[in-house]
Amino acid sequence: GISVQDYAQECAAQGLRGDYTVCRPDFTAEQKYDYSAAEQDVWRTLCDRQTRLTQRLAHKSYLDGMSALDLVDRIPDFHDVSEKLRKLSGWEIVAVPGLIPAQPFFDHLANRRFPVTNWLRTREELDYIVEPDMFHDFFGHVPVLSQPVFGDFMQMYGEKAGDLIALGGDEMTTRLYWYTAEYGLMQEAGQPLKAFGAGLMSSFTELQFAVESADAHQVPFDIETVMRTVYEIDKFQRAYFVLPSFDVLRDAFQNSDLAGIIKRWKDEPPLDPATI
Ligand code: HBI
Ligand code: FE
Secondary structure, X not given: OOOHHHHHHHHHHOOOOOOHHHOOOOXXXXXXXXXXXXXXXXXXXHHXXXXXXXXXXXOHHHHHHHHHHOOOOOOOOHHHHHHHHHXXXXXXXXXXXXXXXXXXXXXXXXXXXXXXXXXOOOHHHOOOOOOOOHHHHHHHHOHHHHOHHHHHHHHHHHHHHXXXXXXXXXXXXXXXXXXXXXXXXXXXXXXXXXXXXXXXXXXXXXXXXXXXOOOOOEEEOOHHHHHHEOOOOOOOOOOEEEEOOHHHHHHHHHHOOHHHHHHHHOOOOOEOOOOO
16 A cells, blocks of 8 residues: 555645645544634534534434534544444544545444544635545534444445455445445435435535435435446535435445446446436
8 A cells, every 4th residue: 555655745746735744654643632713613613504404404313423422512522522432333533634545544444443634624615625624524424423334334345345446346336435425315214305425414505405406316225326326526416325224225235246246337338327
């Protein structure tokens, strides 16, 4: 894998914001709880605004996690959150300077550690930011990691992703993460449609679009279809996959012949999300 030093240079060259020069070999860093009053204020603004939406649009598993973890009054302390999360699902969080290479990212997931970015967007970036920041990582990803079954899926994803990519399934493997952990919807039998994916939970506009808009394209989850369907970053998704439960996601990942699916489809044209 790439060394921290080489990655730090690459990120600096690309203008990424995190300080990668202070990482450990596994790309974790200190949280250093020295946020300014302005940063605390941005955090509260983001949480207040988004909580009004999540109350209505987030799946119960997300809301239960959110109340158990107590994330919204001030920028969370990573150690406090880890302690609570460990008791709920065996997960913990580690601080990172931002995006890290795929291999160490998967390695953390495989060990039930979720990497959370240790810096926060500015007030000018409330609505949109290119890189994942602490708000996306905490507010988006961490609450559902309190749910053991979703946590099991994320752990298994971390364990298997490297092998699946090595089979030529890079895009197919990433699509699975994208359409579940980032943009997943959930509709339990007899219940209204809700969201849980982190990209939705941390977006003011797309969360409303995905769940409530007549123009949003919502498709029943099928692991093979998900892996074949392209996505675009920086735009609203043209399809959202709807899970009936986290058990279905975990069991599909555990029991499907993912290597076979990759062999069958990796060199075929992908599916268009607008028409599935
Ligand atoms: N690093 N911090 C961080 N967060 C991510 O979500 C992330 C990453 N590195 C790699 C990565 N994601 C991708 O490989 C995933 O999209 C699978
Ligand atoms: Fe994310």
